[in-house]
Amino acid sequence: MYLRLETGGIDANMSSPKMIQRLSNVSKKPFKVVVLGQSGVGKSAFTVRLLTRRFIGEYDPTLEQKYVVRLELNKDDVEVEVLDTAGQEEESLHLDGNLKWADGFILIYDVTDRCSFDECTRLKFLINRAKKGRKSSSSVVSLLADIPVALVGNKNDKINERLVSEAQGEERAKDLNCPIFLDTSVRESVDSAHDIVEQLYREFHTRRSPRPPQRRNKSVEIMEDPNTDDTTGDKQSLPMRIMNKVIPVGLRRSSSVIRPGALPQRSSDTIQTDTDTDDGFTIPMYRERRKAVPYMDYQHPL
Numbered sequence: 001m002y003l004r005l006e007t008g009g010i011d012a013n014m015s016s017p018k019m020i021q022r023l024s025n026v027s028k029k030p031f032k033v034v035v036l037g038q039s040g041v042g043k044s045a046f047t048v049r050l051l052t053r054r055f056i057g058e059y060d061p062t063l064e065q066k067y068v069v070r071l072e073l074n075k076d077d078v079e080v081e082v083l084d085t086a087g088q089e090e091e092s093l094h095l096d097g098n099l100k101w102a103d104g105f106i107l108i109y110d111v112t113d114r115c116s117f118d119e120c121t122r123l124k125f126l127i128n129r130a131k132k133g134r135k136s137s138s139s140v141v142s143l144l145a146d147i148p149v150a151l152v153g154n155k156n157d158k159i160n161e162r163l164v165s166e167a168q169g170e171e172r173a174k175d176l177n178c179p180i181f182l183d184t185s186v187r188e189s190v191d192s193a194h195d196i197v198e199q200l201y202r203e204f205h206t207r208r209s210p211r212p213p214q215r216r217n218k219s220v221e222i223m224e225d226p227n228t229d230d231t232t233g234d235k236q237s238l239p240m241r242i243m244n245k246v247i248p249v250g251l252r253r254s255s256s257v258i259r260p261g262a263l264p265q266r267s268s269d270t271i272q273t274d275t276d277t278d279d280g281f282t283i284p285m286y287r288e289r290r291k292a293v294p295y296m297d298y299q300h301p302l
């Protein structure tokens with residue numbers, strides 16, 4: 001792609017200034033972003049803003065092109081690879097390959113062009129379909145299926161020509177399950193491209209960071225005691241019925257919180273239905289013959 005920049009006139013195909021390098025020089029693992037959208041929405045303008053903080057005045061028809069730039073994202077010094085796509089046909093988008101490659105997608109539409117807005121819906125559909133295809137063919141895909149997608153409405157400086165409102169854009173982002181949305185003008189805003197990529201980067205890492213250990217909520221079904229006389233017609237309240245049936249197994253018994261006397265005394269009126277947990281604990285359960293009794297206070301270990 002030949003890009004003549006409005007200010008400075010950096011030719012991206014020529015020897016690189018500090019900000020732009022050709023991919024072959026890259027060695028570190030970068031953050032990889034694919035920019036998609038209908039022709040003319042401002043994908044190259046967005047990409048060049050990100051790379052150089054400048055705006056393109058004129059451009060030649062774009063060929064798909066990859067760039068790499070070092071940026072500060074979320075206070076990290078990150079090498080960002082950007083794929084500025086060209087063409088709208090499914091085959092030319094190489095979504096399968098790009099999905100494998102990408103850490104995040106940016107879908108751009110032009111707020112003065114409804115077609116380009118609807119095109120984002122189609123593109124998101126293609127991304128989802130490519131994800132699903134990969135889901136069945138690889139075990140690594142639980143990660144791939146989680147690639148964040150940002151929706152960007154561009155050219156909002158053309159106030160009188162606007163056909164897609166910001167609210168409609170936001171609504172569409174929700175519908176398409178895009179966690180990031182921005183209504184902007186790449187022409188007017190120096191930082192919007194950077195901000196979008198930064199949010200994408202943050203979202204990418206949030207999705208991949210190890211989740212804090214979760215309270216296990218595996219459930220066990222307490223078998224009804226055959227001695228229980230349930231035919232008397234005594235009604236248990238609904239919460240009691242639930243308590244009676246399902247107990248979270250991961251709750252460890254903590255002697256410090258078991259209040260003496262909290263347990264119902266074992267007598268002919270109670271039935272013990274102890275539950276062995278899978279980590280070697282036994283949770284004593286007592287239940288009156290006709291009425292369930294909350295088993296006791298337990299304290300979660302965390």
Ligand SMILES: Nc1nc2c(ncn2[C@@H]2O[C@H](COP(=O)(O)OP(=O)(O)OP(=O)(O)O)[C@@H](O)[C@H]2O)c(=O)[nH]1
Binds near residue numbers: 085086
């Ligand atoms: N008014 C206005 N014009 C913009 C904005 N962003 C891009 N443009 C103009 O829109 C036209 C298309 O921009 P490009 O960046 O080449 O669009 P593209 O999506 O890369 O187009 P293709 O290369 O054909 O896929 C150019 O004339 C840009 O100057 C913007 O925010 N506001």
